[in-house]
Amino acid sequence: MSKDNQILEEFTSKEYEHGWSVNYEADEAPIGLNEDIIKWISAKKEEPQWLLDWRLKAFKAWLEMKEPEWANVHYPKIDLQALRYYSAPKQDKKPKNLDEIDPELLQIYERLGISLNEQKRLQGIAVDAVLDSVSVGTTFKDTLSKLGIVFCSFSEAVQEHPELIKKYLGSVVPMTDNYYAALNSAVFSDGSFCYIPSGVRCPMELSTYFRINAANTGQFERTLIVAEDDSYVSYLEGCTAPQRDENQLHAAVVEIYAAKNAEVKYSTVQNWFPGDKNGKGGIYNFVTKRGICAGDNSKISWTQVETGSAVTWKYPSCILKGDNSVGEFYSVAVTNNYQQADTGTKMIHIGKNTKSRIVSKGISAGHSQNSYRGQVQVMKRATNARNFSQCDSLLMGSKCGAHTFPYIDIQNSTAMVEHEATTSKIGEDQLFYCNQRGISSEDAVALIVNGYAKEVLNQLPMEFAVEAQKLLALTLEGSVG
């Protein structure tokens, strides 16, 4: 037991790798939140009037809303008036290509291991990097545009493709959807926009990288992905933030629209600063992610590896509206120290023969609390709907908790819905067996955890899978419970 404790100690004292910050000159909005700030942001981004109106409408709705309290997380209330809603690296003019981007900014991303310049070029991934509030650069734009694919920052899309933004913005996550979605709708500063025209299979992985650098800043980005008929895209998202004592807020909205026969794969490796080992600081990650399979035979697949954030509150969902559409959700959520995660998914079956699959693997260690909250809803019209859910929890240490809140609501007699969940710890016999074969306890834990999470990790694109695996091993190294 003492050895376990020792190893646990080592593990808990492991520090956050990406906890540095860089001083760069930033263009910032005054602290606080009111209509003027929203107008200021909108003016700063030279937005058309309709978008400003949209923001103000969301703000009005938000004022009427209350902060949700149903989630199984506890945290001190955030003073939303003490936040800064816009912070951007100062640039004299818009960069045309990567060479014109401030080298200091590029350095930030290089330190993160995402070199906008080279690395990803070698790997063939197009990256849109978002620092604090704005997108700093998008790679491979030209290559993509030859195929008719639009992949750019949100503000650029507002300028260049207003008709698309106008059509799809808020179509999946309405501005009044929930408290944080409404807040995001009012103050979102930038994000990524991706449009795949019909019949096009995106030849490379598209990727967004988010980083919060400035202090006291909330990050509110918005991602919108539109996949037209018969198209395919795989999209990656990653995030980090510097180590600061105070909590920072990240309230993003992701919307996915999949038309007939389209397929969208969305993968996230979330590694926001989780707070130190005493639970101080860390990011509040309150994100609304939703996709709609609007056309027949479409498919949306969410894969997430959640290792960071002090408090996570996130339910990537699928609305299966088109007949024969498919929704998938694969998740590994790791919590350690005082982290809290309340995450899961919603699968709303509306169309006929719709299928969904949920695989959620929770791993809790330290004093953390890990909750799965999911809903499977089969509407009356959804004949032959099929769902399979599996949510497993692995507990390490005696002070953490694992919770499951699955809601299953069925209104159609032809539905086949299965749900199963288990909770367990790493068996002493399993560890002993590995030890016996010459594998150290630490390696054995990594091995078992990796095996446990394999089903989800397998869903990640190659490059991400490597990163995620490393991240898991790092976070859980030696955490023998």
Add this chain to the structure above:
Amino acid sequence: MATAIKTDILSSLLQFPENPSFSALREKAKAFALEKGLPGIKEEEYKFTAIQRKLEKSITNFSTAQPTDLKADDIQNALPSEYTGDYLVFNNGTVDFELSKLSKQGYEISLLSSSQPSLLGEIAKIKKDVFAAINTASFKDGIYIKVKKNQKVEQPVFLLFFNQAKAGQVIPARVLIEVEENAEASFLENSISLDDQPYFFNQVVEVKAAKNSNSYYSRLQNESKQSLAVSNFESDIYRDAVFTSTVISLSGDMARNNLSLNLLDSGVVGNMYGLYLLNGKTHVDNHTNVDHTMPHSDSNELYKGILADGSRGVFNGKIFVRQDAQKTNAFQQNNNILLSEDATINTKPQLEIWADDVKCSHGCTTGQLDEEALFYLQTRGLGKDQAKGMLLFAFAGEILEHITDESFKNQVTELVKERLGSNI
């Protein structure tokens, strides 16, 4: 205006009986209920069960029902045909000793007002559920059954609740059972509607299962299509004791069953089995709760439902495993078959675990009968309905097996067979 009506309903439900015993407890319960109010559908626990709306719609006279004319025949009809054990008759919530048959071998039985047990309200705490509080404030008198130490009560005690709206449509009933150390006893329950008039049956049963005891409680819920029923059943279970509950729900307008097992020490085994066979517009909501507080305890839960017509089933199973409850085994399973386009099931199997060295699992399925199995039976010369009935009976049978009393099992099995034979 709407709120005015609600407070009216609540305050009429909260009327104390004449010459109330336990007045301090009642006052507390009333204060809590008034503060909390009746649960609307905005409340998570009553999200799918709009009991308040039902009360507004079906009940016009909110005073407590008076005892009705009960005949010996009514009692014989309610009991299983070959039943020889003891039975206790509740006439609209009031105990009728004259019509009851009580051998009192191994157990004591008394009115709550005469024995004044301090245990009352200690297990089913008023703060747990507003209807428990309403019951506590308004019950006329109840029964206290004490199974004495080291006694094995051979014959079960059958609690018969006869309900009929008479000079009032609200029927509160209260039962307190104490099974002392090393004792063994089993209890059966049947609630019977004497006519088709709507009433609101609000029942609280508290059970203390002391060290090393063994107790069973089997319920049959087969009331009229107009009846509204809320039951709060709560049991505190101590070291090495075994407690088993079976609940069979066949009919009613709306029924809500709260069933809680508090596993307060090591070595406890708590079992919960339930079957709901619903048709018409019946709405049955089973909320179960198992609380593991100490190491080395087990709980098993299996609830099955068959839903036809426009019926609705709600299942919410909570399992709590507290930090001290290492080496817990907790299993929960909920299976449903929907037979019609209009039937609805809302299920939420919920696990909350704070201890690491535990084995917990829950599973939940919703589907239809296996087409191939159906076809197989048809190739063997069975009619489709007959084949269907047979498969459904096999599905339901798993629950019926857990009823320990043979005569009661036969009674329930006959009812279930009859319903399934005509495909509910």
